[in-house]
Amino acid sequence: MMTAQPGGRAASIPLMGHEVEPTxxxxxxxxxxxxxxxxxxxxxxxxxxxxxxxxxxxxxxxTADLAERDLVGHVTRLSHRQFSVDLGAYPLGxxxxxxxxxxxxxxxxxxxxxxxHPGASAPMVQGWLELLVxxxxxxCAITGMAAATLQPAAGAAGELTGLLxxxxxxxxxxxxxxxxxxxxxAHGTNPASVTLxxxxxxxxxxxxxxxxxxxxxxxxxxPDVAGIMLTNPNTVGxxxxxxxxxxxxxxxxGGLLYYDGANLNAILGVVRPGDMGFDIVHMNLHKTxxxxxxxxxxxxxxxxxxARLARFLPGPRATRVDGRFEWVTPEASIGRMHGWHGxxxxxxxxxxxxxxxxxxxxxxxxxxxxxxxxxxxxxxxxTLPAAYDRPCMHECVLTxxxxxxxxxxxxxxxxxxxxxxxxxxxxxxxPLIVDEALMFEPTETESPQTLEVLAAAVESIVARAAxxxxxxxxxxxxxxVSRVDEARAARHLIATEDDAQR
Amino acid sequence: MADYLPHTDDEVEAMLAFLGLTSLxxxxxxxxxxxxxxAGAMGLPEGRSEPDVADEFxxxxxxxxxxxxxxxxFAGGGAYDHxxxxxxxxxxxxxxxxxxYTPYQPEVAQGVLQALFxxxxxxxxxxxxxxxxxxxxxxxxxxxxxxxxxxxATHRSTMVVSAGVxxxxxxxxxxFARGTGHRxxxxxxxxxxxxxSGADVDEAAAVVVAYPNYLGVIEDMAAARANATxxxxxxVVAGDPVAAGVLRTAGGWGADVFVGEGQPFGTALSFGGPYxxxxxxxxxxxxxxxxxxxxxxxxxxxxxxxxxxxxxxxxDIRREKATSNVCTNQTLMAVTAAIQLGWLxxxxxxxxxxxxxxxxxxxxxxxxxxxxxxxLVTAPFFREFAIRLPRPADEVIATMASDGILxxxxxxxxxxxxxxxxxxxxxxxxxVAVTERRTQLELDAYxxxxxxxxx
Numbered sequence: 001m002m003t004a005q006p007g008g009r010a011a012s013i014p015l016m017g018h019e020v021e022p023t024x025x026x027x028x029x030x031x032x033x034x035x036x037x038x039x040x041x042x043x044x045x046x047x048x049x050x051x052x053x054x055x056x057x058x059x060x061x062x063t064a065d066l067a068e069r070d071l072v073g074h075v076t077r078l079s080h081r082q083f084s085v086d087l088g089a090y091p092l093g094x095x096x097x098x099x100x101x102x103x104x105x106x107x108x109x110x111x112x113x114x115x116x117h118p119g120a121s122a123p124m125v126q127g128w129l130e131l132l133v134x135x136x137x138x139x140c141a142i143t144g145m146a147a148a149t150l151q152p153a154a155g156a157a158g159e160l161t162g163l164l165x166x167x168x169x170x171x172x173x174x175x176x177x178x179x180x181x182x183x184x185x186a187h188g189t190n191p192a193s194v195t196l197x198x199x200x201x202x203x204x205x206x207x208x209x210x211x212x213x214x215x216x217x218x219x220x221x222x223p224d225v226a227g228i229m230l231t232n233p234n235t236v237g238x239x240x241x242x243x244x245x246x247x248x249x250x251x252x253x254g255g256l257l258y259y260d261g262a263n264l265n266a267i268l269g270v271v272r273p274g275d276m277g278f279d280i281v282h283m284n285l286h287k288t289x290x291x292x293x294x295x296x297x298x299x300x301x302x303x304x305x306x307a308r309l310a311r312f313l314p315g316p317r318a319t320r321v322d323g324r325f326e327w328v329t330p331e332a333s334i335g336r337m338h339g340w341h342g343x344x345x346x347x348x349x350x351x352x353x354x355x356x357x358x359x360x361x362x363x364x365x366x367x368x369x370x371x372x373x374x375x376x377x378x379x380x381x382x383t384l385p386a387a388y389d390r391p392c393m394h395e396c397v398l399t400x401x402x403x404x405x406x407x408x409x410x411x412x413x414x415x416x417x418x419x420x421x422x423x424x425x426x427x428x429x430x431p432l433i434v435d436e437a438l439m440f441e442p443t444e445t446e447s448p449q450t451l452e453v454l455a456a457a458v459e460s461i462v463a464r465a466a467x468x469x470x471x472x473x474x475x476x477x478x479x480x481v482s483r484v485d486e487a488r489a490a491r492h493l494i495a496t497e498d499d500a501q502r
Numbered sequence: 503m504a505d506y507l508p509h510t511d512d513e514v515e516a517m518l519a520f521l522g523l524t525s526l527x528x529x530x531x532x533x534x535x536x537x538x539x540x541a542g543a544m545g546l547p548e549g550r551s552e553p554d555v556a557d558e559f560x561x562x563x564x565x566x567x568x569x570x571x572x573x574x575x576f577a578g579g580g581a582y583d584h585x586x587x588x589x590x591x592x593x594x595x596x597x598x599x600x601x602x603y604t605p606y607q608p609e610v611a612q613g614v615l616q617a618l619f620x621x622x623x624x625x626x627x628x629x630x631x632x633x634x635x636x637x638x639x640x641x642x643x644x645x646x647x648x649x650x651x652x653x654x655a656t657h658r659s660t661m662v663v664s665a666g667v668x669x670x671x672x673x674x675x676x677x678f679a680r681g682t683g684h685r686x687x688x689x690x691x692x693x694x695x696x697x698x699s700g701a702d703v704d705e706a707a708a709v710v711v712a713y714p715n716y717l718g719v720i721e722d723m724a725a726a727r728a729n730a731t732x733x734x735x736x737x738v739v740a741g742d743p744v745a746a747g748v749l750r751t752a753g754g755w756g757a758d759v760f761v762g763e764g765q766p767f768g769t770a771l772s773f774g775g776p777y778x779x780x781x782x783x784x785x786x787x788x789x790x791x792x793x794x795x796x797x798x799x800x801x802x803x804x805x806x807x808x809x810x811x812x813x814x815x816x817x818d819i820r821r822e823k824a825t826s827n828v829c830t831n832q833t834l835m836a837v838t839a840a841i842q843l844g845w846l847x848x849x850x851x852x853x854x855x856x857x858x859x860x861x862x863x864x865x866x867x868x869x870x871x872x873x874x875x876x877x878l879v880t881a882p883f884f885r886e887f888a889i890r891l892p893r894p895a896d897e898v899i900a901t902m903a904s905d906g907i908l909x910x911x912x913x914x915x916x917x918x919x920x921x922x923x924x925x926x927x928x929x930x931x932x933x934v935a936v937t938e939r940r941t942q943l944e945l946d947a948y949x950x951x952x953x954x955x956x957x
Binding site: 058105112156271 | 505506507508509513514516517520521526529530531532533534536537538539542544545546547548549550551552555556558559560561562563564565566567569570571575577579580583585587589593595596597598599600601603605606607608610611612613614616617619620622623624626627628632633634636637639640641642643650668670671673674676677678680681682683720723724746747748749750751771772773774775776777788794795796797798799800802803805806807809811812813814816817818819820821822823824826827828829830831833834835837840843845846848849850851852854856857859860861863864882884896900903908911912915916938939940941942943945
């Protein structure tokens, strides 16, 4: 089975030399230009005739002056200094770097969608509104919820939206609640969003199985608890098996359950947040529905809610009214969460992905993601043990504790060494509750052949920890730059070319 | 069945056998049966092939009328129809940028990191402030982050916001204030310019002015700055980055924080997103900066390298004490903006600003000569202006669409009703924007169509 060559190892990239790439400012030659603008035939006017003198910039702005050929060379060379999922496996746990279908990019590039002004009136954008309504319906079906907002621009914005919805709900019931409960394994965005939502964080510990400690949760609950934020499967890659009991306990004190959808990709078609008792769900479309992450964004973080929360959703929402589509703001809306309608082109890509897969296809996505993660966990069991020795969901958290104590090689060294083998690193040192954590999320789109060479690469690195630990401390060496001095960057901030020249 | 999974049935079987399992369903045996979804119960249609789904999307695109091929765009309001050349589209759609994640491993992310460093440099120069971050979601949420920064820096909670700030941005500010508890006080526009005396407060965390404001007006910046000083708040300038190519910079006016909507730099109209939140600060606020920032450093061989830095501010480390909850930003749009600005060059950026302003002034002169059409305000404007019509603006927009023109935006649609930015009823007020892409022929067609529409 494993005799074919892997398609997910990026060790054949031709990178010539190790010189730095100049910045566009270093490449600039005053007087050069690439821009070609339309001939408007509008009679010229002087800036001075249009703008009062005190508003004109006394020091002309200088950017960079490049010929088009040099701009293309520069940006293309930069792109060759960048790893991407198109190049190779990207098992960055929790970030879900699966293959992004090109088809979804092509529908989003259609001028019939991309050239539309967001302020055009509803009758002129019926196609867009229908697209958004369709996506909302699909997301509600997938999560088991009643209604959704598509405005939040990313997961963290979705979290804050959910917390503001929570607040609006309690306010409408005339209740002042001040705490939100978060497990200690949560993503950092959860507590940061809680603070922005005007609530205090109460952290509950995980038990020895990596799950929420139900007794500790019950002890933390009370009438001042607005709700709980849970990721399920959690950030350790484990399903919270006592979710029904957790939901009951939180609902019993009048709190709401918030589902952090960072790991929704693991349960598509298997179990739905709504059926588990959640009231509010955010989704990271770039994770679950494979929209490209763009090197750090854009994302999109729609929030779906149960029926009792629908009237608080942000507005306006694309809504079907008598066979037409209109913008409608819910009666008790918390307001806008975005300057326009959300990251529309990301939303369009996600819908294309959902439509291609359909119900059985999305279930297979979850099945294969979980299959791959468990295979890798088992395959590496004698090399790097799992932090919790039991079946995982879509990702597995391994620990390098024993390698560190035996050979002084840390998880970070293993992660950096993997770069030299043609793979992106797993997530390191998260979740915080696991010592020397290495979190692998192979995703469903990596083949068994790629998983095997990935596992073999980890094995060989860990073997080298015993014989040649120094080589791991020095890794990576085949990359465009070797390990970078992060402390120096923070100590002496150079955030612009102008800082660099000073 | 269509999908993107590589596994053959034999491979799946072999992998399951390796795990001691017999079916894919066994992988989920630990999930309580009570909450498991029954087969076929999700309520989604079957999957379809790519060409079939393309047909569905063709129905969507056919139902959109406000497309570039059908209507000539004179709509603005923070979203502009600027030139995006083939070269920028080609470079910005390179999959190395498009399909990368956040640069957590700098050794294999120098492409994105250096592009962001170049972007930060450009935003710093445009804003006249020394430090820019690596982007935020959009202009509206960038403004929210500026207010949160000001609240933290001053330990105050009153935010004075000019009604000249885009109505949607003000709405977003109000939504976020539900959580932060900030008190948001709006200062009205009088003849298009902010009347700061209309905001009755004694102190403030921030004073926000839009430059030019959303009606296109070049604000009285000295008065805005003086008001910030009087109230002891940070001076926040929400700037149009195209105008920033020629107007005095935010930093030049004494701003503490600059925010802006970066869509004009290489991002298509995109029905409103993803766009680009520009954010820059004076140096004393660096440690309160929201989101990511890229810094220059060296690798172990002494070669220049780039890395995300000042990480101790961020949510994954500081958790509930972080300066912001932002994690994902708009890196691809920031990279695109850097490429677009590289293409424009010093002269091109200026040319876009001047040509846009020239077109706007030419159209303004022609329109205000039409009987029944009057300027909303007398204040100087830059590349966008508001006119009062003898009919509701939404009707005029609908009528002019049949002549192939997207006439602009109804101010009442933006404000959702009476608003401190417009004296009197906003429903007859039309906001018109002109970019460097509009020609004299298109301006002439606009004037003819409007004349017909208001007759």
